[in-house]
Amino acid sequence: MAPLIHLENIVKFYGRICALDNVSLDMGPRITGLLGPNGAGKSTLIKVILGLVRINGGEGTVLGYRLGRDGREIRSQIGYLPEDDCYIPGMSGVEVVRFSACLAGLPPIEGLRRAHEILDFCGVQQERYRDIETYSSGMRQKIKFASSIVHDPKLLILDEPTSHLDPEEREDLLNRIRVLARDYNKSVILCTHILRDVQSTCDDVVILFRGQVKLHQSMEQLSLPSSPTTFVHFDGDPERFQRQLQRAGVDAVESSPDVLQLNGIDQDLIATVWRIANELGVVIQSITPARNSLEEVFMNTVREENHAH
Amino acid sequence: MPINNVGYRAWDGITRGALSRCLAIASTGIGITFKSQWIRRMLFVSWLPVAYVGIGFFFFEKYMDEQIRQTIQGLDTENKIDFERLRREAQQNIRPHEANQRIPPGDLRGALSLFPKSDVVIRSIMNDSPSVARHTTWCWMLMFFFQYPQGIMMIMMIGLIVPPLISRDLRSRAYLMYFSRPIGRLEYLLGKLAIPATFLAMITLIPAMTIYVFGVMLSPGFSVVLDTWDIPFRIVIASAVLIIPTSLLALMFSALTHESRFAAFAWLAVWGLGEGAYRAISAAQFDPRTLPSGEPVAQRITDWSFVSLFGTVGKAQTWVFGLESDPRAVIPFIIVLLSISVVAAFVLYRRVTAPINA
Numbered sequence A: 001m002a003p004l005i006h007l008e009n010i011v012k013f014y015g016r017i018c019a020l021d022n023v024s025l026d027m028g029p030r031i032t033g034l035l036g037p038n039g040a041g042k043s044t045l046i047k048v049i050l051g052l053v054r055i056n057g058g059e060g061t062v063l064g065y066r067l068g069r070d071g072r073e074i075r076s077q078i079g080y081l082p083e084d085d086c087y088i089p090g091m092s093g094v095e096v097v098r099f100s101a102c103l104a105g106l107p108p109i110e111g112l113r114r115a116h117e118i119l120d121f122c123g124v125q126q127e128r129y130r131d132i133e134t135y136s137s138g139m140r141q142k143i144k145f146a147s148s149i150v151h152d153p154k155l156l157i158l159d160e161p162t163s164h165l166d167p168e169e170r171e172d173l174l175n176r177i178r179v180l181a182r183d184y185n186k187s188v189i190l191c192t193h194i195l196r197d198v199q200s201t202c203d204d205v206v207i208l209f210r211g212q213v214k215l216h217q218s219m220e221q222l223s224l225p226s227s228p229t230t231f232v233h234f235d236g237d238p239e240r241f242q243r244q245l246q247r248a249g250v251d252a253v254e255s256s257p258d259v260l261q262l263n264g265i266d267q268d269l270i271a272t273v274w275r276i277a278n279e280l281g282v283v284i285q286s287i288t289p290a291r292n293s294l295e296e297v298f299m300n301t302v303r304e305e306n307h308a309h
Numbered sequence B: 001m002p003i004n005n006v007g008y009r010a011w012d013g014i015t016r017g018a019l020s021r022c023l024a025i026a027s028t029g030i031g032i033t034f035k036s037q038w039i040r041r042m043l044f045v046s047w048l049p050v051a052y053v054g055i056g057f058f059f060f061e062k063y064m065d066e067q068i069r070q071t072i073q074g075l076d077t078e079n080k081i082d083f084e085r086l087r088r089e090a091q092q093n094i095r096p097h098e099a100n101q102r103i104p105p106g107d108l109r110g111a112l113s114l115f116p117k118s119d120v121v122i123r124s125i126m127n128d129s130p131s132v133a134r135h136t137t138w139c140w141m142l143m144f145f146f147q148y149p150q151g152i153m154m155i156m157m158i159g160l161i162v163p164p165l166i167s168r169d170l171r172s173r174a175y176l177m178y179f180s181r182p183i184g185r186l187e188y189l190l191g192k193l194a195i196p197a198t199f200l201a202m203i204t205l206i207p208a209m210t211i212y213v214f215g216v217m218l219s220p221g222f223s224v225v226l227d228t229w230d231i232p233f234r235i236v237i238a239s240a241v242l243i244i245p246t247s248l249l250a251l252m253f254s255a256l257t258h259e260s261r262f263a264a265f266a267w268l269a270v271w272g273l274g275e276g277a278y279r280a281i282s283a284a285q286f287d288p289r290t291l292p293s294g295e296p297v298a299q300r301i302t303d304w305s306f307v308s309l310f311g312t313v314g315k316a317q318t319w320v321f322g323l324e325s326d327p328r329a330v331i332p333f334i335i336v337l338l339s340i341s342v343v344a345a346f347v348l349y350r351r352v353t354a355p356i357n358a
Helices: A042-050 A071-076 A093-103 A108-121 A137-149 A167-183 A195-201 A219-223 A238-247 A267-280 A294-308 B018-034 B037-046 B048-075 B083-092 B105-112 B118-127 B130-147 B149-161 B163-171 B175-179 B185-203 B205-218 B230-255 B260-285 B309-320 B327-351
Strands: A005-014 A017-027 A031-035 A057-062 A078-081 A155-159 A187-191 A204-209 A212-218 A229-235 A252-256 A259-263 A283-289
Touching: A005 A042, A017 A042, A017 A057, A017 A204, A017 A212, A031 A042, A031 A167, A031 A195, A042 A071, A042 A078, A042 A155, A042 A187, A071 A078, A078 A137, A093 A108, A093 A137, A093 B018, A093 B175, A108 A137, A137 A155, A137 A167, A155 A167, A167 A187, A167 A195, A187 A195, A195 A219, A195 A294, A204 A219, A204 A294, A212 A219, A212 A294, A219 A294, A229 A267, A238 A252, A238 A259, A238 A267, A267 A283, B018 B037, B018 B185, B037 B048, B037 B149, B037 B185, B048 B130, B048 B149, B048 B205, B118 B130, B130 B149, B130 B205, B130 B230, B130 B309, B149 B163, B149 B185, B149 B230, B149 B260, B149 B309, B163 B175, B163 B185, B163 B230, B163 B260, B185 B205, B185 B230, B185 B327, B205 B230, B230 B260, B230 B309, B230 B327, B260 B309, B309 B327
Parallel strands: A031 A187, A031 A204, A078 A155, A155 A187
Antiparallel strands: A005 A017, A005 A057, A204 A212, A229 A259, A229 A283, A252 A259
16 A cells, blocks of 8 residues: 655755754554654654645655645645644634635535534534634634544644543544544544553554654554563462462463563463463453553653664 | 534535635635724724715816806807707816806815815816816815825724734744645735725725715716726726735734734834824925026925825825826836835745744
8 A cells, every 4th residue: 555655865954953854754544643752853744744844855745745846735635733722813613613624625605514513523512603712722622623624634633632631522532533544544643742642542653853763663563562471460369379370381470469470472371371260269350461651662762862862 | 412413524525726715814804803893983984084075076066067057158148059958068078267267266276275286176177178177176086085084094994904914823823724724825915915905995995986986976967987987997096006015014014023013013103204204304305495487496306205105105196096297206106115015025925934934
């Protein structure tokens, strides 16, 4: 499958500061998390993808259109949710979304119809008729999200979409992103500092640091620990259970009072655990393969780079 | 809760072109601006001068009609002349200077001398045929309408409308909302320019056209349209002279700052300082002596009114309405207005996307 975004040796300078340093990237039609510390070049990369800034070197395509030449076509197929407030005072929520639709080229009446439909999808109720200046930050965030999807774009670029949202609204928004990606084939670039959101939503992760791509992997690969490990959460005598497992040749160590950490992840190991638990009358509450936390991966990547410099 | 939530649905309609995006920016801006009570009040007030100019048209038509009637009666000694036929012909051909001599010219001069370019009008009324005199007088009244009441209204209205138009987008970073969509700088600027242009058209173009139609309705026959067919075009050009450079200049100030009050201050300062400088220079150069030829020295001194934007726009409008006999005298003013427009457009073009590149 052709990559959705193909970047090759992209270089971007702001004066003498190198914001993007030979960035090469292929992003597929999935949900991709774009991570990086402040000043890593995430915003510049987004601007490059949107065709808003001129690049100093390299080439690429977005949705099949050439970077630097087809900016207008690219932007017509992208929905962008900026991190900043970006509102026009004096307009109601529904007017803002309708205006966004009209800016994308929808006819005014169709834009209004579509704005109401999308606001329903985003869970904005009667407050859509209120002046946007009276909205809370979370409400504005929802309006921005609605504005970014109102023209049914193929690619969504969401910059900190869950900031200012309460936990319930945050989960709702992430669910909407998942629905758009799963059921409507939208590709999403999720740029956030909330790593939990990336871990729970994204299929791929890109980590940028000092203008360079330091890591680009699928979430599945990234989550695998360096050595395969399984955690067994149980209810019973821990010493006896551990001893019996060790006798059966399983490398088991106590992780916490009711949790054993087993070295290995294969089916035979799991079968042995079930068998011994049955013999000893131990109640297995859960058997979970160990996963790397994204936070750990992110910190390791940044730390390694800091040491290298 | 919505009565019927259909969830997300794909949209596969046909999107419109660049013009519709311009219109979206313009119509939204106009809608927001129109919500201001001050703007609505100003629009109401700015239509009041239409009544004064309308009254001027009315009295002029009454005066001309009376003059023609008196002239014909003076010729009709044997009561054998077809009065209506002669009256129609008089509209085109008779020079009413004989009749006009019945009114002491001094009175007419006295009444009109308070207004600029009144000498052109008096000369035309005294010497030209009614159709030519009508054309000159209508143009003169419309020029006065543009230059004074509407000129001052324009300064206030732009001062209220334009300063926040771009500076607000810069402050709230709303420019990302525009430029992350398939919109170029030109479309954005045209959309923004259309906002003050619409409001200024409401206080210049539309009322001036209304006055013209009112004048035609008051005139003795529909043939007046043939005599004055060019006036609507002059109105359009005079409106453009007023709208384009001033709106571009105000938008440029708005694009240079995040604070709309600074832009408003700069806008008012340009008019105030320009007019002040012009008056100071004129006062310093004024010489009441007369030359041996009898011509006052003051008339020979260079016209510094291009220092004042108010004077510059006024001079250009005087030329547009055909009241400036020497077109060469207007060239410096046209150059000033063109320069302002070009520089402002260039700065705007560079500035509107500057924050994205920062």
